[in-house]
Amino acid sequence: MAATANGTETSMHVNGTSGGVAPPKIHLYTNHRCPYAHRAHIALEELGLPYEETIIDLDTPRPQWYLDINPRGLVPSIKYTVPGIENEEIIYESGIVSQFLCDSFPSPLLPSTREDPTAPLRRARINFFIDTWNSKLSSSQMGVMKAPSAEKDDKVKGWVATIEKEIEPLLANTSDKAPFFGGSTELTFAEVIVAPFLVRSFAFAKQGKYVPSTFMKMIEDLPNFSRWAKAVSEHPSVTKIYNEKESTEGFAKKYGKMMEEVK
Amino acid sequence: MAATANGTETSMHVNGTSGGVAPPKIHLYTNHRCPYAHRAHIALEELGLPYEETIIDLDTPRPQWYLDINPRGLVPSIKYTVPGIENEEIIYESGIVSQFLCDSFPSPLLPSTREDPTAPLRRARINFFIDTWNSKLSSSQMGVMKAPSAEKDDKVKGWVATIEKEIEPLLANTSDKAPFFGGSTELTFAEVIVAPFLVRSFAFAKQGKYVPSTFMKMIEDLPNFSRWAKAVSEHPSVTKIYNEKESTEGFAKKYGKMMEEVK
Numbered sequence: 001m002a003a004t005a006n007g008t009e010t011s012m013h014v015n016g017t018s019g020g021v022a023p024p025k026i027h028l029y030t031n032h033r034c035p036y037a038h039r040a041h042i043a044l045e046e047l048g049l050p051y052e053e054t055i056i057d058l059d060t061p062r063p064q065w066y067l068d069i070n071p072r073g074l075v076p077s078i079k080y081t082v083p084g085i086e087n088e089e090i091i092y093e094s095g096i097v098s099q100f101l102c103d104s105f106p107s108p109l110l111p112s113t114r115e116d117p118t119a120p121l122r123r124a125r126i127n128f129f130i131d132t133w134n135s136k137l138s139s140s141q142m143g144v145m146k147a148p149s150a151e152k153d154d155k156v157k158g159w160v161a162t163i164e165k166e167i168e169p170l171l172a173n174t175s176d177k178a179p180f181f182g183g184s185t186e187l188t189f190a191e192v193i194v195a196p197f198l199v200r201s202f203a204f205a206k207q208g209k210y211v212p213s214t215f216m217k218m219i220e221d222l223p224n225f226s227r228w229a230k231a232v233s234e235h236p237s238v239t240k241i242y243n244e245k246e247s248t249e250g251f252a253k254k255y256g257k258m259m260e261e262v263k
Numbered sequence: 264m265a266a267t268a269n270g271t272e273t274s275m276h277v278n279g280t281s282g283g284v285a286p287p288k289i290h291l292y293t294n295h296r297c298p299y300a301h302r303a304h305i306a307l308e309e310l311g312l313p314y315e316e317t318i319i320d321l322d323t324p325r326p327q328w329y330l331d332i333n334p335r336g337l338v339p340s341i342k343y344t345v346p347g348i349e350n351e352e353i354i355y356e357s358g359i360v361s362q363f364l365c366d367s368f369p370s371p372l373l374p375s376t377r378e379d380p381t382a383p384l385r386r387a388r389i390n391f392f393i394d395t396w397n398s399k400l401s402s403s404q405m406g407v408m409k410a411p412s413a414e415k416d417d418k419v420k421g422w423v424a425t426i427e428k429e430i431e432p433l434l435a436n437t438s439d440k441a442p443f444f445g446g447s448t449e450l451t452f453a454e455v456i457v458a459p460f461l462v463r464s465f466a467f468a469k470q471g472k473y474v475p476s477t478f479m480k481m482i483e484d485l486p487n488f489s490r491w492a493k494a495v496s497e498h499p500s501v502t503k504i505y506n507e508k509e510s511t512e513g514f515a516k517k518y519g520k521m522m523e524e525v526k
Contacts, residue, residue: 085380096390103376103383113366113375117348120366127359 011053013044024086024104026051027079029069031058032241033250036094038196040076043101045237046109046187051078059253095130095193102189110189122182126190129170129181133194136166141201145210149263152212160218163225171224179231187235195238200251202233203244209252210259274316276307287349287367289314290342292332294321295504296513299357301459303339306364308500309372309450314341321513358393358456365452373452385445389453392433392444396457399429404464408473412526415475423481426488434487442494450498458501463514465496466507472515473522 028044028051030037044051056066062073070077070092077092080100091097102110110126111119140159147155173183181190204211219226232238252259291307291314293300307314319329325336333340333355340355343363354360365373373389374382403422410418436446444453467474482489495501515522 080384082380086384089384091384091387091391093391093394096387096394099390100383100387103386112377114377117345120363121343121349121352121354123366124354124359124363127362128354128356131356131359 013051013053023050025081025083028053029056029066029077029079030054030075031056032243033247034058034075035196035200035247036074037076038242039094039098039192040078040101041241042187042192042195042237043098043109043189045240046192047101047105047107049101049105058250098189098192102192108184108186108188109192125170126181126188129167129190130193132166132170133197136162138197141197141211144212144215145204145259148260152260152262153214156212156215156218160215160222163219164222168222168225171228174224174228176227179227181228187232187237191232191235191238195232195235196242198229199233199238199242199244200247202229203248207248208262209248210262212262276314276316286313288344288346291316292319292329292338292340292342293317294319294338295506296510297321297338298459298463298510299337300339301505302357302361302455303341303364304504305450305455305458305500306361306372306452308503309455310364310368310370312364312368322516361452361455365455371447371449371451372455388433389444389451392430392453393456395429395433396460399425401460404460404474407475407478408467408522411523415523415525416477419475419478419481423478423485426482427485431485431488434491437487437491439490442490444491450495450500454495454498454501458495458498459505461492462496462501462505462507463510465492466511470511471525472511473525475525 026044026049028040030040030053032038032041032055056062056075058075067073069079069090072092074092076094076097077090078097078101080089080091081087091100099110103112106112111122113120113123137159140155140162144152144155144159171181174180175183178185180186181188201211202216203209205213205215219229289307289312291303293303293316295301295304295318319325319338321338330336332342332353335355337355339357339360340353341360341364343352343354344350354363362373366375369375374385376383376386400422403418403425407415407418407422434444437443438446441448443449444451464474465479466472468476468478482492
């Protein structure tokens with residue numbers, strides 16, 4: 001770690017590089033508490049890409065130098081250079097950053113569009129899983145977290161029912177040996193996008209913070225989901241920069257007033 | 264047009280096929296009033312793909328045979344077959360259907376992920392444009408349409424200010440000769456996704472229905488946006504199945520109670 005001219009911490013991560021492709025120069029602007037930034041970390045880790053990192057303080061107003069990079073002030077952002085091809089291109093919005101990284105380097109995460117005749121359909125199935133998670137589950141989970149304590153048990157039932165209806169069937173072709181989306185033995189782009197939110201919902205439930213701990217017991221009745229969720233939440237690329245305590249406390253500090261405690 | 268066993272209208276569309284690729288068998292479940300279904304029509308038209316079409320009545324509860332195809336009951340859905348490769352695969356959600364079609368066939372709409380070293384970035388820029396449109400403009404437009412008549416002028420100013428801030432800069436490299444996203448001379452995936460909503464907002468403004476007609480005058484001050492919007496809204500693939508009057512009336516019938524008239 002070294003202090004930069006901006007007074008923020010910058011560090012260098014050197015992993016292996018993907019097979020045969022020259023590594024780009026990637027600078028990641030991030031905060032390890034943020035689930036959106038977590039997506040980019042998982043993608044970078046799985047792709048084995050080296051990157052430099054600057055931590056953005058999310059508890060104070062963004063400095064002008066960061067707003068000049070990302071006017072929205074959010075994390076993650078990346079600055080991306082491939083000599084002779086792309087020079088300090090700025091990309092932000094976590095889904096777009098992660099998709100860009102997965103599209104740029106061959107890996108088991110996501111087939112290229114022309115990898116084989118079924119690649120576009122496999123990409124569509126992954127997109128559908130992500131879209132379903134975002135459109136159907138997020139509001140159910142927020143409903144639980146914002147509900148008064150007396151209503152939380154009912155709300156949890158609704159959340160689990162939504163997982164059973166919308167997500168459980170989409171994981172039908174997973175197995176103990178191939179627990180990831182589409183029956184993959186390795187992490188996919190689907191997990192890159194949803195894992196940060198999955199591990200945080202587990203953290204809340206385990207701590208009985210906003211989410212009743214009964215949630216963990218109830219999902220055991222969903223064999224596909226629970227097997228998949230266990231594999232995802234224990235995966236080294238998912239756990240690497242994730243600090244459960246700091247993330248939960250960061251969330252509580254920022255959004256706690258909108259949530260209701262379990263009593 | 265021929266009546267099917269389901270009592271719905273089915274028709275066959277035969278266009279040219281994209282260069283060198285054997286055409287798949289595509290059955291599209293649609294309704295020409297629906298902006299989401301409109302996306303799939305634009306993609307199919309631009310890709311020159313033949314397809315069969317079944318119109319789904321959106322004014323009555325969905326029949327069980329359609330819920331068996333798409334449990335969400337929405338349009339569009341496609342049933343997609345490529346002999347020996349994919350057999351009657353069902354795909355729904357308009358963004359995913361359109362992306363799947365664009366990823367399956369080479370065209371100027373969207374480069375394949377490995378088309379050249381800058382393709383992933385060009386895809387990311389298109390995704391960012393779509394994401395910005397959906398996350399920043401939709402709520403501004405709805406704000407105008409739902410506002411009481413006396414507040415509409417102020418709300419329109421806010422909507423145009425959002426377009427100026429968020430969209431105008433993203434169209435900076437367009438020109439009279441290359442008016443489409445990214446300075447393309449031809450329609451892109453960005454327009455496939457947003458055109459159906461653009462033409463409907465223009466229709467409301469021109470008719471002074473929910474949207475004050477001042478909107479059309481105000482966007483003339485945004486040179487990139489107005490040039491782009493004119494080219495998009497006049498493009499033959501966009502206008503082909505779009506019936507302004509029927510779409511507006513369909514919207515009014517379904518959502519009119521939530522909107523406020525211009526007085």
